[in-house]
Amino acid sequence: MANRRDLVKRRKAARNIRKITRTMQLIATARFQAAFKAAVAGRPYTDKLAELVEKLARATEDLDHPLMRVPSENERRVLLVLSSNRGLCGGYNANVLRTALRHLEGSPLEQESGDKILQEDGSSSLLTGSKGETEVHMVGRKGASYFRFLGQAIEREISEISDSPRFEEVDALANEFMNRFVAGDIDSVSIAYMKFLSAGKQEATVEQVLPLQRSVSPTPHHSEARGKQREIEYEFSPEPAKILAELLPATVRVRFFQAFRDAAVSEQIARMVAMKAATDAAGDMIKYLTQKYNRARQTQITMELLDIVGGANALA
Amino acid sequence: MADSNLFSDAKTFSCSVVTPEKIVLECAARFVALPAHDGEIGLLRGRAPLVCKLAIGKLRVQTEAGMEIFYVDGGFAEMADNELTVLTEDARRAEEIDRGEVEELLEKARARAAGDPAARLEREKAIERARMQLRVLA
Numbered sequence: 001m002a003n004r005r006d007l008v009k010r011r012k013a014a015r016n017i018r019k020i021t022r023t024m025q026l027i028a029t030a031r032f033q034a035a036f037k038a039a040v041a042g043r044p045y046t047d048k049l050a051e052l053v054e055k056l057a058r059a060t061e062d063l064d065h066p067l068m069r070v071p072s073e074n075e076r077r078v079l080l081v082l083s084s085n086r087g088l089c090g091g092y093n094a095n096v097l098r099t100a101l102r103h104l105e106g107s108p109l110e111q112e113s114g115d116k117i118l119q120e121d122g123s124s125s126l127l128t129g130s131k132g133e134t135e136v137h138m139v140g141r142k143g144a145s146y147f148r149f150l151g152q153a154i155e156r157e158i159s160e161i162s163d164s165p166r167f168e169e170v171d172a173l174a175n176e177f178m179n180r181f182v183a184g185d186i187d188s189v190s191i192a193y194m195k196f197l198s199a200g201k202q203e204a205t206v207e208q209v210l211p212l213q214r215s216v217s218p219t220p221h222h223s224e225a226r227g228k229q230r231e232i233e234y235e236f237s238p239e240p241a242k243i244l245a246e247l248l249p250a251t252v253r254v255r256f257f258q259a260f261r262d263a264a265v266s267e268q269i270a271r272m273v274a275m276k277a278a279t280d281a282a283g284d285m286i287k288y289l290t291q292k293y294n295r296a297r298q299t300q301i302t303m304e305l306l307d308i309v310g311g312a313n314a315l316a
Numbered sequence: 317m318a319d320s321n322l323f324s325d326a327k328t329f330s331c332s333v334v335t336p337e338k339i340v341l342e343c344a345a346r347f348v349a350l351p352a353h354d355g356e357i358g359l360l361r362g363r364a365p366l367v368c369k370l371a372i373g374k375l376r377v378q379t380e381a382g383m384e385i386f387y388v389d390g391g392f393a394e395m396a397d398n399e400l401t402v403l404t405e406d407a408r409r410a411e412e413i414d415r416g417e418v419e420e421l422l423e424k425a426r427a428r429a430a431g432d433p434a435a436r437l438e439r440e441k442a443i444e445r446a447r448m449q450l451r452v453l454a
Binding site: 038041042044045046048049052055056166167168171179232233234235236237238240242243246247250253254257 | 369392405
């Protein structure tokens with residue numbers, strides 16, 4: 001039966017696919033471990049920085065920094081979306097992009113024409129952008145092609161940041177946004193990305209990075225540790241306000257970096273899960289095809305036997 | 317490590333150097349020289365609590381095993397309870413710095429256009445970075 005040969009072919013194809021998805025799963029697992037390690041390795045820096053900011057904020061009475069400037073009207077927003085460069089990672093990109101889009105819909109969409117005028121002359125913002133605009137900066141090829149498909153305007157596409165982001169790469173981007181923010185060119189910056197909560201849980205979120213919120217809330221285990229510690233009288237050099245002025249940009253930079261790193265870890269987890277599912281599904285498919293093949297073979301044998309027995313009976 | 321008894325026999329304090337990417341160093345130190353924003357600061361066990369801003373420069377850590385030298389790209393240092401934490405966005409061991417590479421960087425930085433004040437600041441910073449890395453090597 002021709003059907004049998006077809007089944008053999010399909011089974012072979014399923015086997016090959018399973019081999020590929022299994023390999024991809026293994027690669028994603030290895031990458032995940034590396035990314036996770038990197039994320040954990042950076043934690044002391046982030047924690048300590050937050051601790052220092054906290055201490056210094058207490059030492060300075062009135063805190064005022066260009067990065068904390070709260071614009072009277074949120075007119076020119078920036079949304080940085082972190083998607084992946086490569087696909088085959090399940091719902092990862094879809095989740096991030098959906099969250100980003102929902103965020104965009106909540107705020108009026110940008111008009112390309114008003115954009116140009118604004119860049120040349122910040123004062124005209126009241127005329128052209130009274131409704132507020134959001135420019136989208138897209139990291140990752142997947143997100144960019146999806147937004148293009150939707151016809152959603154993208155200010156810029158960034159695809160050269162690698163899967164394991166280096167601080168320098170993110171640093172440049174963060175500095176650029178900070179400079180524009182301080183110059184008054186933009187009024188807020190948010191990042192849409194997949195937040196890494198644990199190996200089993202990731203969440204697509206939109207977080208505002210600029211302007212800096214006044215209360216840099218410490219994580220619970222933090223305040224606990226400090227509760228035990230007695231109040232220490234520090235010697236500051238230079239004075240607290242000056243150190244703080246330098247610390248705050250560092251906090252913003254590290255938040256950008258954290259987002260990128262979270263996204264990298266989450267992407268690998270998503271890919272791992274997707275490829276595991278694909279491998280399992282291929283296994284089921286192979287089982288099903290094998291069953292069908294055996295049945296077809298058995299049917300053929302039975303038919304042949306019937307033929308022979310029929311023939312023999314006719315002769316007898 | 318965390319005991320703050322000044323009269324104990326121990327002569328070392330804990331010292332860690334961390335960057336956003338990783339923990340560069342975590343060890344017990346006898347002496348540390350920090351590149352503070354206004355000059356070098358030497359630290360020994362029992363130092364009064366200090367928070368200070370760092371400049372781009374050379375960080376020396378004297379451990380039981382010997383002297384370790386790092387290049388740090390600014391940042392902050394906190395010393396409290398005989399625990400020193402150096403926070404910097406880039407820290408490299410002297411052995412990890414490649415002279416040829418840095419010299420190339422210096423050339424590139426020098427060749428940079430210095431039009432508006434911002435660009436000039438950037439250029440100066442880049443030159444400073446390369447120069448300090450060379451000095452760490454020397």
